[in-house]
Amino acid sequence: MRTGLTAKDFTSSQEIRWCPGCGDYAILKSVTKALADGGADPDNTVFVSGIGCAARFPYYVETYGFHTIHGRAPAVATGLKLANPDLAVWVVTGDGDGLSIGGNHLLHALRRNTDLKILLFNNEIYGLTKGQYSPTSRIGTTSPSSPAGSVDMPVSPGQFALGAGGRFFARAIDTDKRGMAETLEAAHAFEGASLVEILQNCIVYNQDVFAAVTDRATAAEHQLHLTHGEPMLFGKNRDQGIGFDPERFTLHIVDAQTSPDAILVHDETNLAVARMLVDLTIPMAFGVIYRQPARTYEDDFYAQHPTKMKRERSVADLIAGPSSWRVPKAG
Amino acid sequence: MIKTKDVESIVVRLAGDSGDGIQLMGSQFAVSTALSGADFATFPDYPAEIRAPAGTLFGVSAYQINLGGGPITTAGDSPDVLVAFNPAALRVSLPMLRQGALIVLNNDGFGKRSLVKAGYGTDPREDGTLDHFQVVAADIGRLNLEAVAEFGLSKSDGGRCKNFWALGVLLWMFGRDLAPIEAWIERRLADKPTLRDANLAALHAGHAYGETSELQAALPQVELREAEPEPGEYRSITGAEALALGIAAAGELAGRQVLFCSYPITPSSPLLHRLTRLWETGVGTFQAEDEIAAICAAIGASYGGMIGVTSSSGPGIALKTEAMGLAVSAELPLLIVDWQRGGPSTGLPTKTEQSDLYQAVYGRNGDTPMPVLAAASAGDCFDMAIEATRIAIRHMTPVILLADGYLSNAAEPWKLPDFDAIEPIAVPPVPAPSEDVSPQRQAFTRDPQTFGRAWITPGMRQLVHRIGGLEKDIDTGHISYDPDNHQRMTDLRQAKVDSVADFIPDQAVEIGPDRGELAVVGWGSTYGPIYQAARRTGASFVHLRHLSPLPGNLRELLSRFDKVLVPEMNNGQLCSLLRDRLCLETISYPKVSGQPFTIAELIERIESELEGGKLCARG
Numbered sequence A: 001m002r003t004g005l006t007a008k009d010f011t012s013s014q015e016i017r018w019c020p021g022c023g024d025y026a027i028l029k030s031v032t033k034a035l036a037d038g039g040a041d042p043d044n045t046v047f048v049s050g051i052g053c054a055a056r057f058p059y060y061v062e063t064y065g066f067h068t069i070h071g072r073a074p075a076v077a078t079g080l081k082l083a084n085p086d087l088a089v090w091v092v093t094g095d096g097d098g099l100s101i102g103g104n105h106l107l108h109a110l111r112r113n114t115d116l117k118i119l120l121f122n123n124e125i126y127g128l129t130k131g132q133y134s135p136t137s138r139i140g141t142t143s144p145s146s147p148a149g150s151v152d153m154p155v156s157p158g159q160f161a162l163g164a165g166g167r168f169f170a171r172a173i174d175t176d177k178r179g180m181a182e183t184l185e186a187a188h189a190f191e192g193a194s195l196v197e198i199l200q201n202c203i204v205y206n207q208d209v210f211a212a213v214t215d216r217a218t219a220a221e222h223q224l225h226l227t228h229g230e231p232m233l234f235g236k237n238r239d240q241g242i243g244f245d246p247e248r249f250t251l252h253i254v255d256a257q258t259s260p261d262a263i264l265v266h267d268e269t270n271l272a273v274a275r276m277l278v279d280l281t282i283p284m285a286f287g288v289i290y291r292q293p294a295r296t297y298e299d300d301f302y303a304q305h306p307t308k309m310k311r312e313r314s315v316a317d318l319i320a321g322p323s324s325w326r327v328p329k330a331g
Numbered sequence B: 001m002i003k004t005k006d007v008e009s010i011v012v013r014l015a016g017d018s019g020d021g022i023q024l025m026g027s028q029f030a031v032s033t034a035l036s037g038a039d040f041a042t043f044p045d046y047p048a049e050i051r052a053p054a055g056t057l058f059g060v061s062a063y064q065i066n067l068g069g070g071p072i073t074t075a076g077d078s079p080d081v082l083v084a085f086n087p088a089a090l091r092v093s094l095p096m097l098r099q100g101a102l103i104v105l106n107n108d109g110f111g112k113r114s115l116v117k118a119g120y121g122t123d124p125r126e127d128g129t130l131d132h133f134q135v136v137a138a139d140i141g142r143l144n145l146e147a148v149a150e151f152g153l154s155k156s157d158g159g160r161c162k163n164f165w166a167l168g169v170l171l172w173m174f175g176r177d178l179a180p181i182e183a184w185i186e187r188r189l190a191d192k193p194t195l196r197d198a199n200l201a202a203l204h205a206g207h208a209y210g211e212t213s214e215l216q217a218a219l220p221q222v223e224l225r226e227a228e229p230e231p232g233e234y235r236s237i238t239g240a241e242a243l244a245l246g247i248a249a250a251g252e253l254a255g256r257q258v259l260f261c262s263y264p265i266t267p268s269s270p271l272l273h274r275l276t277r278l279w280e281t282g283v284g285t286f287q288a289e290d291e292i293a294a295i296c297a298a299i300g301a302s303y304g305g306m307i308g309v310t311s312s313s314g315p316g317i318a319l320k321t322e323a324m325g326l327a328v329s330a331e332l333p334l335l336i337v338d339w340q341r342g343g344p345s346t347g348l349p350t351k352t353e354q355s356d357l358y359q360a361v362y363g364r365n366g367d368t369p370m371p372v373l374a375a376a377s378a379g380d381c382f383d384m385a386i387e388a389t390r391i392a393i394r395h396m397t398p399v400i401l402l403a404d405g406y407l408s409n410a411a412e413p414w415k416l417p418d419f420d421a422i423e424p425i426a427v428p429p430v431p432a433p434s435e436d437v438s439p440q441r442q443a444f445t446r447d448p449q450t451f452g453r454a455w456i457t458p459g460m461r462q463l464v465h466r467i468g469g470l471e472k473d474i475d476t477g478h479i480s481y482d483p484d485n486h487q488r489m490t491d492l493r494q495a496k497v498d499s500v501a502d503f504i505p506d507q508a509v510e511i512g513p514d515r516g517e518l519a520v521v522g523w524g525s526t527y528g529p530i531y532q533a534a535r536r537t538g539a540s541f542v543h544l545r546h547l548s549p550l551p552g553n554l555r556e557l558l559s560r561f562d563k564v565l566v567p568e569m570n571n572g573q574l575c576s577l578l579r580d581r582l583c584l585e586t587i588s589y590p591k592v593s594g595q596p597f598t599i600a601e602l603i604e605r606i607e608s609e610l611e612g613g614k615l616c617a618r619g
């Protein structure tokens, strides 16, 4: 814990190379603020990234940073965390980096529950390679590599995380300061693999892909902000809510005025409901959707290790193996 | 006929189905050989399939051991004794045997169906196939079952004891003490008393069979001339065991913990298994989700201040390639062990080859040089693991250590090193936080001799900086796309690897004169057979442990010979490397069969070179 630091203290002197207007700027601001507010210690904090626009992130944060190779940040971060479990390790990735080329590593980081704070900037497009469709692009996305529209089914980061056995999944919008602050704070505090999906606007290659959800005019009807223990209400006057339809085994929208009792109270430890919440489109769920702490991988790794990785025997004692023999000096 | 007393060395081959317990029997025989004071070398040769169909030719599992008065450096060319559990084992082994060799057959394995599976139209025991050999056909299956009958095991469980029955016969043949093997069975099966007692009974029954059977005359008792090894303490060791100890030792010598990260692959996995037993020495093992994750986690560990190590064989090393470039760019220490096997693609996973030399030296995108070393023998794996780690830390670079499938499993007696006498591994000093110099610059300030940078790790106070795979400014360590800077950084990375040569010993001649008609140059596990062939022909033998960079005096040394012959288990890769690096024309002697060189074929080739006058072209 370090107190007295501000967001500015976490901002490096490096010149930022994102396109002007990119959603990444807002995310960077929120992250540096969350670090300061959360009492992060710059000497003890590391940002690890792969490749892509998002992966430039470590250069702009005044902490330790490692810009690695495409898709592999979770693997590098896992080794780092095992080497020094006291570090706070953040992974910054994107939809291509984390769910396409690096999908395997993300899967295993989540199921192991390694204590990594993973920020997945989802802009549904490949930015750095100039606009090809990505694994989260919606069907029909036209791009230089899919001029007639993409035909592959997009992956849902939320379903992926929960399916992999992830213990923390949250969602936020790049420019939503409050939502970002809440989810980042929760991710920061969580001990285990926390995946935060951030809807990030790529103004160059996928401008306004989230407009329906993020437009001020329609936001209230399209965003469901979740708080543990609170009813799932949304709408301009919070007059609508989310209920459970037992016949179809799905969530549905209910009128908060006429059927207040039918509205679900958010229980972030309920995996079954979380699986349904991550797939809601209108409204889309934000905040901490699922949080169920468990022992971390590094906790168990060290607990099982007989000497907690310390050197308690010299190789000199073990070199002879189970049986050795002596050849005496001649004569 | 095997004579008594005056044998220099004797080659024993055990062969049967993969389910027959041949490898276990062989390794126990090796332990017994070691304890008897004889010198030896082993060659486990087993199929790629875990449970290959019984009785088939490709399902044959074999274990060959050469033992004697030494120096023994190979598992031997042609066996003097074969123990064959079934017709397939006989058929596969027969072409290798010395004329007149002793064959011990398991009669009960020679049913009609087994003969057909092995491709025998008629019974080789009766059709003259074995006329030039001495044959002892024993009802091993039946005699073993009788011996274990009292323990009430199922027929299949009881049958599985027959490897110990046969081992009993073998131990009798060589006049060995049963006690260490008994102790081993007791330890290993302590919690399964019935199986333990059955195996002990089988062992004793086999031993008694040798002693009392009427076949005693046919089963010659062998007494080997004693080895005359240097005084000291010895153990039997495989390459995987030695490399594991070497890695742990390197950690201790550097005062750092080791994180070994790998993904299971043949024949690399024994190293992972061995290292889990060395946890108390400050070693951790992480089984990653794939080869790429394995090296990336090792890089993460090195970034965090531990010694990151990864290991694989050729196909896995190929997958790790991009990450090696990252370690080069980030200037982090890392040890990468490559247990070479037959290729391309999946190739011959359980057979041995040396065909990853190009991959190790040249196989990366960009100009991405890395030091490459190779271990010569099982015991040498210990020294080379330390040497490779020393280079990695001294120069802050990833290093590849080449071993191979043969070394992984082969056992040899190993004189224990004096651990306290090994020089500690110095870690580059970490600078103090400074008002004047940014940590980013401090992190990339390099030693002028080694080009190693400070190993600053996250968690250190006031040294916050960033590293990565993008090109960085040679001085400030910040990202740089400057053309001149990229040239300078490329030169620097090359100079760093070249500088390793300033720290390694001059190349010496292993045996033979240091100038003359013919030098035989080897690297890796061909050490054993080349050593013997050179010893017997009088040719000079030069064995390389440092392959990139090569020792500084190598060109001058090799120029003193009229001809240089390069036997290697690949299609001539070292030959090309010597031409590339030293502008030296050598004679290539490639062998790519998945099997090690035999001494005889090397002698033949050396002799033909010695007779054949000057040759400059590749053979």
Ligand code: SF4
Pocket: A017, A018, A019, A021, A022, A023, A024, A053, A123, A127, A128, A201, A202, A203, A204, A205
């Ligand atoms: S390409 Fe898109 S995601 Fe990348 S920096 Fe520009 S706006 Fe941001």
